[in-house]
Amino acid sequence: MRPTDISDPGFFHKVVDCQYACPAHTPVPEYIRLIAAGRYSDAYMINWQSNVFPGILGRVCDRPCEPACRRGRVEEQPVAICRLKRVAADYKDDITSRLPHPATQKNGKRIALIGAGPASLTVARDLAPLGYDITLIDDGKAGGGMMRTQIPKFRLPDSVLDEECGYIEQMGLARRYNERVNSLKSLLDEDYDAIFVGTGAPRGRDLDLPGRQEAGANIHLGIDWLSSISFGHVTAIGKRVIVLGGGNTAMDCCRSARRLGGEDVKVVVRSGFEEMKASPWEKQDAMHEDIPILNFLVPKEFTHESGRLTGILFEKVKAEYDAKGARRL
Ligand SMILES: Cc1cc2nc3c(=O)[nH]c(=O)nc-3n(C[C@H](O)[C@H](O)[C@H](O)COP(=O)(O)OP(=O)(O)OC[C@H]3O[C@@H](n4cnc5c(N)ncnc54)[C@H](O)[C@@H]3O)c2cc1C
Ligand code: SF4
The missing domain is CATH 3.50.50.60 (FAD/NAD(P)-binding domain)
Structure with missing residues (x-):
């Protein structure tokens, strides 16, 4: 048996079941300990690094971490990992000074992101601080994608969306909202170094039964x-x-x-x-x-x-x- 390599984050992901189950591998125990110590802003920042939208996810994440939580084996319910994320988001102080600042030196590469949903916003968040010149293009009037247009407001208020999308939008991005991309070719003609297609999958299923048209x-x-x-x-x-x-x-x-x-x-x-x-x-x-x-x-x-x-x-x-x-x- 090989010795455990504790310098490898993968080891901790595997032994901390909830962290392994979270698609973003959020270090759950770490942020819960910080909440217990009343350090809400620190807990928020741990989350922000991993999963980008802690206030949003604290309300609407599908929380695959919770079925994995070990407390669920000895108690009726697991630890309320998802809602604790909301606790950190709601009780934190102003954390804006702790966010990455817009890059002072650009690296000369231009990237267009089609769609301003969570996928594109995450790409923007990770690349803008590295000096990439990012242009967000969305046919809606504000960022957030289906988080804004589909998830009902009683589950996810606009104020939370505006705040967390805003953290990213303030990183010096060019925004072209209210603009639909109808031709990839014409966008390619704008000479971007890369184009990220984050247009989502916004299609429902109809039910073609007798009476569907008439009613x-x-x-x-x-x-x-x-x-x-x-x-x-x-x-x-x-x-x-x-x-x-x-x-x-x-x-x-x-x-x-x-x-x-x-x-x-x-x-x-x-x-x-x-x-x-x-x-x-x-x-x-x-x-x-x-x-x-x-x-x-x-x-x-x-x-x-x-x-x-x-x-x-x-x-x-x-x-x-x-x-x-x-x-x-
Ligand atoms: C009813 C409903 C409830 C949901 N509830 C939850 C939940 O509770 N928790 C959860 O985790 N997930 C939930 N989801 C899923 C979640 O919203 C999506 O997984 C997520 O928004 C996908 O992100 P995305 O960035 O890939 O795409 P989207 O959020 O769809 O964003 C794509 C953006 O691209 C824009 N766009 C598309 N085509 C073009 C174009 N040609 N030019 C310009 N812009 C374009 C769209 O208008 C949109 O703004 C829900 C989805 C639905 C439908
Ligand atoms: S609530 Fe969602 S984002 Fe947070 S740890 Fe669980 S799975 Fe990950």
Whole structure:
């Protein structure tokens, strides 16, 4: 057996389960110790180095670190690693003087980043202090990408987004917002040394069932509907709402519907409760808001009258498993 090489960060990543499980390998125990000592700004800076958006992630991270937390083996719940990140972000002092300053000397390389979502902003944060000349191009009026246009404000307020996107935008970046890149060729003609395509994957799934077209005025695609709320184009919804789907987008839709006037809001899912893609806490939050989740119902048809949606027909199913464990509904 080889001696342990404690100079290799990989060793600590492997023995500290939560840190290893975090995609950004955030040094979780270190920042939690700092919070316990009341050193919120220091805890924030540890996070900022690793995961760029601590205040945002402290609210919306999918927290793969928590199922890995060892306390979960001896207690009912793991340490609330994600929410502790929010604690550090909310209680910190002004940390702006501790952020990298815009490079005083440029290195002569120009980079265009298409999209100003978390991917491009992270590239900008890492490269701007090294002297790269960065241009951010986004078709929206502000940075943040889907964090701004999709994640509902009750989960992630604009103030937190503005603050953390702002830390990066202030690093001397050129911003070309409200501009859509329609031709990579014309951007290449601008003579950048590199172009980073951070345009995301903003497409929802439609459900092409009988009645879809006829009742179209009352049927919305989750991701488009959420951005319409975010832009202020949608401010109300009918009293009875059905949300189809079992992922986190569905959870955001049902909770948004509740806030826009939906009184009888239900989530209907083809699969069972345990197999739903939504994170356990997202399901819990929806149920705490009196939104029932109905499982094993497969939508068959949108019913309508004079162009108005009147209901949805479902087929009740059950899960059967073959010898190899493959599921059939
Ligand atoms: C409803 C919903 C809820 C979510 N909730 C969470 C959550 O709680 N936690 C979590 O971690 N993740 C969540 N996500 C996922 C998260 O938002 C994305 O993973 C993340 O935003 C992807 O970042 P990105 O930078 O790759 O792309 P995006 O955030 O999509 O940013 C891409 C940017 O590029 C712009 N753009 C695209 N094409 C062009 C073009 N041709 N020219 C100029 N600009 C262009 C877009 O307008 C956008 O601003 C959620 C997603 C959705 C849809
Ligand atoms: S909350 Fe998210 S960013 Fe923070 S340690 Fe866990 S997985 Fe990493």
